[in-house]
Amino acid sequence: MKRLLIIRSASIQQLDININQIKESFKGHEIFILTHPHTVEHCKKYSVKNIIPYESKNDFNFKFIPKELKNEKFDSVIFLVSNISGKGYLNLILFSFLLTPKSVYYINIKSEIKKIYKLNLLFNLLKRILYLFLILILIFPFTTILLIVTILNPLVKKIINLLKNVI
Numbered sequence: 001m002k003r004l005l006i007i008r009s010a011s012i013q014q015l016d017i018n019i020n021q022i023k024e025s026f027k028g029h030e031i032f033i034l035t036h037p038h039t040v041e042h043c044k045k046y047s048v049k050n051i052i053p054y055e056s057k058n059d060f061n062f063k064f065i066p067k068e069l070k071n072e073k074f075d076s077v078i079f080l081v082s083n084i085s086g087k088g089y090l091n092l093i094l095f096s097f098l099l100t101p102k103s104v105y106y107i108n109i110k111s112e113i114k115k116i117y118k119l120n121l122l123f124n125l126l127k128r129i130l131y132l133f134l135i136l137i138l139i140f141p142f143t144t145i146l147l148i149v150t151i152l153n154p155l156v157k158k159i160i161n162l163l164k165n166v167i
Contacts, residue, residue, distance in 0.1 A: 001030050002075040003049075005099065008035040009060055009092050010080035012042050014109060018080060019046055021111040026076065034060075034069070062094040069099060078105040078113065086114060090128075093121055 004026045008015050015033075023031070031048040043051045056064045060079075077096040081089055086106045093116055096104040104116045136144040 002026075002028060003073065004029040004031050005069075005072075005074045005077045005101070006031060006033045006048075007060060007077065007079035007092065007096065008033060008039060008043070009089070010082040010109075012039050014080050014082060015043075015046075017109075018107045018111050021113065022078060022107060025113055026078075029075070032072075032074070034066070060092055060095050062091060062098050065095070065098060072099075074099060074101045076103045076105060077101045078107055081106045081108050084108050084110060084112075086116075090124070097121065 004022075006015070006022060012035075031046075032050045032052060033043050033046065033048055034052045034054055035043055037053040037055065040051050040053050052066060052068050054060065054066060058064075077099055079089070079092050079096060086108060089106065092106075093104065096116075097118065105113050106116065107113045133144075136147075
């Protein structure tokens with residue numbers, strides 16, 4: 001049987017609204033919910049296979065994956081977003097992909113389910129790095145150049161040494 005993990009990353013009221021659409025879209029899946037401890041009791045009304053408490057006091061973060069999830073395998077992971085576009089949830093996207101499911105989705109406040117593709121994730125990460133780099137150059141041009149030289153210097157030395165050995 002296929003397995004689905006729902007990450008309750010928005011209000012419990014939103015899960016109340018979204019749960020029927022999720023169950024309809026993922027028929028034939030065993031459903032698990034990852035939620036903070038204060039909503040575990042509320043989630044029992046959804047009749048799911050298992051409710052996993054997220055013991056961190058912070059938001060869901062890819063740096064803290066609960067030990068209960070480390071040995072679990074899911075076919076799909078879906079998380080709730082409290083907007084329409086799904087923007088602003090990079091941390092949750094990374095968290096979801098680190099669980100190594102076959103597919104990752106989000107469901108918005110209108111109960112629309114959207115798939116997240118790894119290629120789009122990679123593109124967005126590269127775009128963020130480029131923006132950060134450009135901001136650094138514009139705000140701190142000298143410091144950025146110094147940082148680049150510091151990073152590239154050992155690389156250049158290795159390349160020169162390799163070339164010396166080849167020639």
